Amino acid sequence: MKTFLFSLLFLISFQANSQMLSSVYFKNNSYELRKESQEKLDSISQLKSNLTLRIFGNCDPSGNVELNKKLSEKRAKAVSEYLKEKIGSNIKLGNAVGLGIEKQINDNSTEDLRSKNRRVDVFIEKTFAAGEKISRKMYPSFLSTKIATMKVKDTFSLPDVSFVGGRHVWLPSGKANLLKLSKILKENPSLEVELQGHICCDYDNFDGEDLDLKTFNLSWTRANAIKEFLLKEGIELDRIKTKGLGHHNPVIYPEITESDRIKNRRVELVLVKK
Incomplete structure (x- = not known):
């Protein structure tokens, strides 16, 4: 029931906005998808419009730059591979890119703030016809x-x-x-x-x-x-x-x-x- 309600709200919101961002979050130093992340990705895969998904992996600044870059790439790949098995022909998967620590959204001053940077962002874009607005x-x-x-x-x-x-x-x-x-x-x-x-x-x-x-x-x-x-x-x-x-x-x-x-x-x- 929880997954169904999430899916319904997500679909309504997407139809209203024609573009969306959904983010899934990871434990420290992990690229394993948790159950709640899988449920969120399942909801995205059920969208019926003609869409393009672009996937960006991120890390908090713990560890060195090279390791964070690789970890962010693994996170992006994990999301991409999961979606690849779920989506229909109406959804196109764009590149899955690891950004490392390039796109921090806060100052990482607390564990709660750091956890917001351990994420993958999925940008969901409707395909527009030429001149459509x-x-x-x-x-x-x-x-x-x-x-x-x-x-x-x-x-x-x-x-x-x-x-x-x-x-x-x-x-x-x-x-x-x-x-x-x-x-x-x-x-x-x-x-x-x-x-x-x-x-x-x-x-x-x-x-x-x-x-x-x-x-x-x-x-x-x-x-x-x-x-x-x-x-x-x-x-x-x-x-x-x-x-x-x-x-x-x-x-x-x-x-x-x-x-x-x-x-x-x-x-x-x-x-x-x-």
Whole structure:
């Protein structure tokens, strides 16, 4: 039952987004697939769209560079070989690549953080026809929606708050609306929110690279930049959560113009408590 529910949720999510990332995790110094990893890969193999899977193995920085590179390659190969036996003709397997410690997504300062880097990322991409493009409506604006009509878990947009490519610095046009956001939160002290960051264009990584910080968590650093702004404005820390969603829930895909890319470099807001 657990596997079935996971598969159903995965299928619904994939159909909504048209591109997904799924990651499986490994014990220290191991490339053996655990049961929960196999169940997750089984769910991927059941997808019915025409897809391409690209596989990237990773390690935490324990051990030397050469051994980590080989271990990441073995992890990628283990996932690729498992999927090869499961997928149908509609799914194409791309290269399985070991990245070693090139794409760390955090600072490895705790065992929990190190475990997030002992992983294989499976990028799942729908095959698009020439000129085909998806475009979804923006969520309603948090700034113009009446508080009385908002519901917990609803998602809202922050209009005109976009970011410089590869950075967690917002464009000057966003400052006025961030001040409006601060004003609404000050006037409604019971509200708690989660800021969810997004990126454009980087399909070879778990998340985008923050060029200023040299880390691969750009969607999170964008959300966190707005959090830091709100804290300076006097909003209490326990009212703001942050989350990075990478490029896996685009407004427009694939991005063809700079306007497309700007729309995807954004932070959205989920109402956590009212």
